[in-house]
Protein backbone atom coordinates (compact mmCIF):
# COMPACT_ATOMS: atom_id res chain seq x y z
CA UNK A 1 0.00 0.00 0.00
CA UNK A 2 1.42 3.39 -0.88
CA UNK A 3 1.23 6.23 1.52
CA UNK A 4 -1.83 8.05 0.16
CA UNK A 5 -3.76 4.81 0.02
CA UNK A 6 -2.86 4.03 3.60
CA UNK A 7 -3.89 7.49 4.74
CA UNK A 8 -7.18 7.11 2.91
CA UNK A 9 -7.81 3.70 4.43
CA UNK A 10 -7.05 5.08 7.89
CA UNK A 11 -9.32 8.04 7.27
CA UNK A 12 -12.07 5.74 6.10
CA UNK A 13 -11.87 3.53 9.16
CA UNK A 14 -11.65 6.55 11.39
CA UNK A 15 -14.78 7.95 9.82
CA UNK A 16 -16.59 4.60 10.03
CA UNK A 17 -15.72 4.37 13.73
CA UNK A 18 -16.90 7.92 14.34
CA UNK A 19 -20.21 7.39 12.52
CA UNK A 20 -20.76 4.13 14.37
CA UNK A 21 -20.07 5.77 17.73
CA UNK A 22 -22.27 8.76 16.97
CA UNK A 23 -25.11 6.46 15.88
CA UNK A 24 -24.88 4.38 19.03
CA UNK A 25 -24.79 7.52 21.18
CA UNK A 26 -27.90 8.87 19.44
CA UNK A 27 -29.49 5.47 19.98
CA UNK A 28 -28.65 5.45 23.64
CA UNK A 29 -29.96 8.99 24.09
CA UNK A 30 -33.38 8.20 22.63
CA UNK A 31 -35.58 10.59 20.68
CA UNK A 32 -38.11 12.78 22.52
CA UNK A 33 -40.56 12.97 19.59
CA UNK A 34 -40.52 9.22 19.01
CA UNK A 35 -41.05 8.79 22.74
CA UNK A 36 -44.00 11.19 22.67
CA UNK A 37 -45.59 9.09 19.90
CA UNK A 38 -45.24 5.97 22.04
CA UNK A 39 -46.77 7.85 24.99
CA UNK A 40 -49.77 9.02 22.94
CA UNK A 41 -50.23 5.77 20.99
CA UNK A 42 -53.49 3.81 21.17
CA UNK A 43 -52.90 1.24 18.41
CA UNK A 44 -54.42 1.45 14.95
CA UNK A 45 -58.05 1.37 15.95
CA UNK A 46 -58.07 2.42 19.61
CA UNK A 47 -56.83 -1.08 20.42
CA UNK A 48 -55.59 -0.10 23.86
CA UNK A 49 -55.43 2.89 26.24
CA UNK A 50 -52.45 5.19 25.66
CA UNK A 51 -50.09 6.12 28.47
CA UNK A 52 -51.73 9.56 28.24
CA UNK A 53 -55.15 8.10 29.07
CA UNK A 54 -53.82 7.04 32.47
CA UNK A 55 -50.97 9.48 33.25
CA UNK A 56 -50.93 13.28 32.94
CA UNK A 57 -47.60 14.92 32.08
CA UNK A 58 -48.24 17.94 34.32
CA UNK A 59 -48.03 17.76 38.12
CA UNK A 60 -50.90 16.32 40.17
CA UNK A 61 -51.46 19.82 41.57
CA UNK A 62 -51.96 21.30 38.08
CA UNK A 63 -53.71 18.37 36.45
CA UNK A 64 -57.36 19.42 36.83
CA UNK A 65 -56.80 23.10 36.12
CA UNK A 66 -54.57 22.64 33.10
CA UNK A 67 -56.16 19.58 31.47
CA UNK A 68 -59.74 19.71 32.85
CA UNK A 69 -59.51 16.01 33.60
CA UNK A 70 -58.10 13.66 36.24
CA UNK A 71 -56.49 10.47 35.08
CA UNK A 72 -56.72 7.13 36.90
CA UNK A 73 -52.97 6.85 37.63
CA UNK A 74 -50.45 9.32 39.07
CA UNK A 75 -48.88 11.85 36.61
CA UNK A 76 -45.53 10.94 35.04
CA UNK A 77 -44.40 14.53 35.68
CA UNK A 78 -40.91 14.25 37.25
CA UNK A 79 -41.04 10.46 37.12
CA UNK A 80 -37.57 10.35 35.50
CA UNK A 81 -36.14 11.53 38.84
CA UNK A 82 -38.19 9.39 41.19
CA UNK A 83 -36.02 6.33 40.76
CA UNK A 84 -38.09 3.95 42.84
CA UNK A 85 -39.95 1.98 40.25
CA UNK A 86 -40.68 -1.50 41.40
CA UNK A 87 -42.57 -4.47 40.17
CA UNK A 88 -43.70 -7.41 42.27
CA UNK A 89 -42.23 -9.98 39.94
CA UNK A 90 -39.30 -8.07 38.44
CA UNK A 91 -38.18 -6.26 41.59
CA UNK A 92 -36.39 -2.95 41.22
CA UNK A 93 -36.49 -1.47 37.72
CA UNK A 94 -33.69 0.60 36.18
CA UNK A 95 -35.60 3.39 34.48
CA UNK A 96 -39.03 5.01 34.26
CA UNK A 97 -39.28 3.58 30.73
CA UNK A 98 -38.92 0.07 32.16
CA UNK A 99 -41.81 0.86 34.52
CA UNK A 100 -43.80 2.09 31.51
CA UNK A 101 -43.04 -1.19 29.77
CA UNK A 102 -44.74 -3.04 32.64
CA UNK A 103 -47.86 -0.94 31.92
CA UNK A 104 -47.55 -1.80 28.20
CA UNK A 105 -47.84 -5.49 29.03
CA UNK A 106 -50.32 -5.23 31.91
CA UNK A 107 -52.84 -2.67 30.58
CA UNK A 108 -52.21 -2.31 26.86
CA UNK A 109 -52.04 -6.11 26.69
CA UNK A 110 -49.11 -6.00 24.29
CA UNK A 111 -47.46 -9.17 25.50
CA UNK A 112 -44.06 -8.62 23.91
CA UNK A 113 -43.73 -5.13 25.33
CA UNK A 114 -41.52 -2.40 23.87
CA UNK A 115 -38.16 -2.99 22.23
CA UNK A 116 -35.00 -1.72 23.96
CA UNK A 117 -34.83 1.21 21.53
CA UNK A 118 -38.47 2.13 22.18
CA UNK A 119 -37.80 2.14 25.93
CA UNK A 120 -34.95 4.61 25.28
CA UNK A 121 -37.26 6.88 23.26
CA UNK A 122 -39.83 6.69 26.04
CA UNK A 123 -37.15 7.58 28.60
CA UNK A 124 -36.16 10.60 26.51
CA UNK A 125 -39.78 11.76 26.49
CA UNK A 126 -40.29 11.10 30.21
CA UNK A 127 -37.08 13.06 30.95
CA UNK A 128 -38.53 15.96 28.92
CA UNK A 129 -41.54 16.14 31.27
CA UNK A 130 -39.35 15.86 34.39
CA UNK A 131 -37.99 19.35 35.07
CA UNK A 132 -37.33 18.96 38.82
CA UNK A 133 -34.28 17.06 39.94
CA UNK A 134 -35.33 16.67 43.55
CA UNK A 135 -38.63 14.92 42.96
CA UNK A 136 -39.69 12.93 45.99
CA UNK A 137 -39.86 9.20 45.72
CA UNK A 138 -43.38 7.92 45.81
CA UNK A 139 -44.72 4.62 47.03
CA UNK A 140 -47.04 3.04 44.55
CA UNK A 141 -50.17 1.84 46.30
CA UNK A 142 -51.30 -1.56 45.17
CA UNK A 143 -54.44 -3.42 46.19
CA UNK A 144 -56.55 -0.48 47.43
CA UNK A 145 -59.10 -1.98 49.85
CA UNK A 146 -62.81 -1.83 49.17
CA UNK A 147 -64.70 0.42 51.64
CA UNK A 148 -66.64 -1.51 54.33
CA UNK A 149 -69.92 0.07 53.32
CA UNK A 150 -70.69 1.16 49.76
CA UNK A 151 -73.50 3.52 50.80
CA UNK A 152 -73.66 7.14 51.85
CA UNK A 153 -72.13 8.89 48.84
CA UNK A 154 -73.38 12.08 47.17
CA UNK A 155 -74.92 11.61 43.69
CA UNK A 156 -74.15 15.13 42.45
CA UNK A 157 -70.50 14.90 43.45
CA UNK A 158 -70.35 11.45 41.87
CA UNK A 159 -71.68 12.76 38.57
CA UNK A 160 -68.96 15.41 38.56
CA UNK A 161 -66.21 12.87 39.25
CA UNK A 162 -67.44 10.60 36.44
CA UNK A 163 -67.40 13.63 34.12
CA UNK A 164 -63.82 14.49 35.13
CA UNK A 165 -62.19 11.10 35.51
CA UNK A 166 -64.09 8.20 33.97
CA UNK A 167 -64.76 10.27 30.84
CA UNK A 168 -61.06 10.16 29.92
CA UNK A 169 -61.95 6.70 28.56
CA UNK A 170 -65.73 6.20 28.92
CA UNK A 171 -67.53 8.69 26.69
CA UNK A 172 -70.22 9.17 24.09
CA UNK A 173 -68.04 9.88 21.05
CA UNK A 174 -66.26 7.49 18.69
CA UNK A 175 -62.85 8.63 19.77
CA UNK A 176 -63.49 7.45 23.31
CA UNK A 177 -61.91 4.13 24.19
CA UNK A 178 -64.99 2.75 25.94
CA UNK A 179 -68.73 3.42 26.01
CA UNK A 180 -70.29 6.03 28.26
CA UNK A 181 -71.12 5.05 31.86
CA UNK A 182 -74.82 5.50 32.50
CA UNK A 183 -76.40 5.52 35.98
CA UNK A 184 -78.48 2.64 37.35
CA UNK A 185 -77.07 -0.12 35.12
CA UNK A 186 -74.68 -1.92 37.47
CA UNK A 187 -74.58 -2.88 41.14
CA UNK A 188 -72.45 -0.69 43.41
CA UNK A 189 -70.32 -3.74 44.19
CA UNK A 190 -69.55 -4.34 40.51
CA UNK A 191 -68.46 -0.74 39.98
CA UNK A 192 -66.41 -0.66 43.18
CA UNK A 193 -64.60 -3.89 42.31
CA UNK A 194 -63.77 -2.71 38.80
CA UNK A 195 -62.47 0.66 39.99
CA UNK A 196 -60.24 -0.81 42.74
CA UNK A 197 -59.05 -3.79 40.67
CA UNK A 198 -60.75 -6.65 42.55
CA UNK A 199 -62.21 -9.76 40.97
CA UNK A 200 -64.00 -12.80 42.41
CA UNK A 201 -61.96 -15.98 42.24
CA UNK A 202 -63.97 -18.55 40.30
CA UNK A 203 -62.95 -21.48 42.50
CA UNK A 204 -62.76 -20.06 46.01
CA UNK A 205 -65.44 -17.36 45.39
CA UNK A 206 -63.27 -15.00 47.43
CA UNK A 207 -62.31 -11.50 46.30
CA UNK A 208 -58.76 -11.04 45.04
CA UNK A 209 -56.81 -8.08 43.71
CA UNK A 210 -55.73 -8.33 40.08
CA UNK A 211 -53.84 -5.24 38.94
CA UNK A 212 -53.88 -6.21 35.28
CA UNK A 213 -57.51 -7.27 34.96
CA UNK A 214 -58.76 -5.82 31.66
CA UNK A 215 -57.43 -2.61 30.11
CA UNK A 216 -58.69 -0.21 32.78
CA UNK A 217 -56.13 -0.95 35.43
CA UNK A 218 -57.05 0.04 38.98
CA UNK A 219 -57.53 3.41 40.65
CA UNK A 220 -55.77 3.82 44.01
CA UNK A 221 -56.93 6.03 46.92
CA UNK A 222 -54.34 8.70 46.11
CA UNK A 223 -56.25 9.33 42.86
CA UNK A 224 -59.81 8.62 43.98
CA UNK A 225 -60.41 8.60 47.74
CA UNK A 226 -62.88 6.21 49.38
CA UNK A 227 -65.27 9.13 49.95
CA UNK A 228 -65.09 9.99 46.23
CA UNK A 229 -65.61 6.34 45.31
CA UNK A 230 -68.82 6.32 47.40
CA UNK A 231 -69.98 9.43 45.51
CA UNK A 232 -69.34 7.64 42.19
CA UNK A 233 -71.30 4.62 43.46
CA UNK A 234 -74.22 6.80 44.60
CA UNK A 235 -74.41 8.20 41.05
CA UNK A 236 -73.69 5.08 38.94
CA UNK A 237 -74.86 2.15 41.08
CA UNK A 238 -78.30 0.60 41.38
Ligand code: HEC
Nearest residue numbers: 049050051054073074079096099100103107140215216217
Ligand atom coordinates in the same frame (compact mmCIF):
# COMPACT_ATOMS: atom_id res chain seq x y z
C1 HEC B 1 -54.79 1.70 32.14
C2 HEC B 1 -53.97 2.69 32.75
C3 HEC B 1 -52.48 2.75 32.46
C4 HEC B 1 -51.85 2.81 31.25
C5 HEC B 1 -52.46 2.70 29.87
C6 HEC B 1 -50.45 3.04 31.54
N1 HEC B 1 -50.25 3.08 32.89
FE1 HEC B 1 -48.50 3.46 33.84
N2 HEC B 1 -49.36 3.04 35.63
C7 HEC B 1 -50.70 2.78 35.82
C8 HEC B 1 -50.93 2.43 37.21
C9 HEC B 1 -52.29 2.07 37.82
C10 HEC B 1 -49.66 2.53 37.86
C11 HEC B 1 -49.34 2.28 39.34
C12 HEC B 1 -50.13 3.15 40.23
C13 HEC B 1 -49.67 4.57 40.40
O1 HEC B 1 -49.75 5.41 39.47
O2 HEC B 1 -49.26 4.89 41.47
C14 HEC B 1 -48.70 2.92 36.84
C15 HEC B 1 -47.35 3.17 37.06
C16 HEC B 1 -46.48 3.74 36.13
C17 HEC B 1 -45.15 4.23 36.41
C18 HEC B 1 -44.43 4.17 37.75
C19 HEC B 1 -44.93 5.14 38.74
C20 HEC B 1 -44.49 6.56 38.64
O3 HEC B 1 -45.38 7.43 38.70
O4 HEC B 1 -43.31 6.86 38.56
C21 HEC B 1 -44.65 4.75 35.24
C22 HEC B 1 -43.30 5.41 35.01
C23 HEC B 1 -45.66 4.54 34.23
N3 HEC B 1 -46.76 3.93 34.80
C24 HEC B 1 -45.53 4.89 32.90
C25 HEC B 1 -46.42 4.50 31.90
C26 HEC B 1 -46.15 4.61 30.48
C27 HEC B 1 -44.90 5.22 29.88
C28 HEC B 1 -47.23 4.09 29.83
C29 HEC B 1 -47.44 3.89 28.34
C30 HEC B 1 -46.47 3.06 27.68
C31 HEC B 1 -48.20 3.70 30.85
N4 HEC B 1 -47.66 3.93 32.08
C32 HEC B 1 -49.46 3.18 30.57
C33 HEC B 1 -51.68 2.82 34.85
C34 HEC B 1 -51.46 2.89 33.49
Ligand code: HEC
Nearest residue numbers: 049053054072165166168169178190191194213214215216
Ligand atom coordinates in the same frame (compact mmCIF):
# COMPACT_ATOMS: atom_id res chain seq x y z
C1 HEC C 1 -57.90 4.42 31.19
C2 HEC C 1 -59.21 4.34 30.68
C3 HEC C 1 -60.36 4.15 31.66
C4 HEC C 1 -60.73 4.98 32.69
C5 HEC C 1 -60.11 6.29 33.11
C6 HEC C 1 -61.89 4.38 33.30
N1 HEC C 1 -62.20 3.22 32.64
FE1 HEC C 1 -63.67 1.90 33.11
N2 HEC C 1 -63.12 0.70 31.58
C7 HEC C 1 -62.14 0.96 30.66
C8 HEC C 1 -62.08 -0.12 29.70
C9 HEC C 1 -61.12 -0.18 28.51
C10 HEC C 1 -63.04 -1.06 30.07
C11 HEC C 1 -63.37 -2.39 29.37
C12 HEC C 1 -62.23 -3.36 29.47
C13 HEC C 1 -61.94 -3.75 30.89
O1 HEC C 1 -62.74 -4.48 31.48
O2 HEC C 1 -60.95 -3.30 31.45
C14 HEC C 1 -63.69 -0.53 31.28
C15 HEC C 1 -64.70 -1.18 31.98
C16 HEC C 1 -65.37 -0.65 33.07
C17 HEC C 1 -66.44 -1.33 33.81
C18 HEC C 1 -66.91 -2.74 33.58
C19 HEC C 1 -67.69 -2.89 32.33
C20 HEC C 1 -69.02 -2.26 32.40
O3 HEC C 1 -69.32 -1.46 31.48
O4 HEC C 1 -69.77 -2.53 33.33
C21 HEC C 1 -66.87 -0.45 34.78
C22 HEC C 1 -67.98 -0.69 35.79
C23 HEC C 1 -66.05 0.74 34.66
N3 HEC C 1 -65.17 0.59 33.62
C24 HEC C 1 -66.18 1.85 35.48
C25 HEC C 1 -65.34 2.96 35.47
C26 HEC C 1 -65.44 4.08 36.37
C27 HEC C 1 -66.51 4.23 37.45
C28 HEC C 1 -64.45 4.94 36.07
C29 HEC C 1 -64.08 6.26 36.72
C30 HEC C 1 -63.96 6.28 38.16
C31 HEC C 1 -63.69 4.35 34.96
N4 HEC C 1 -64.27 3.17 34.61
C32 HEC C 1 -62.57 4.90 34.38
C33 HEC C 1 -61.31 2.05 30.66
C34 HEC C 1 -61.30 3.05 31.61
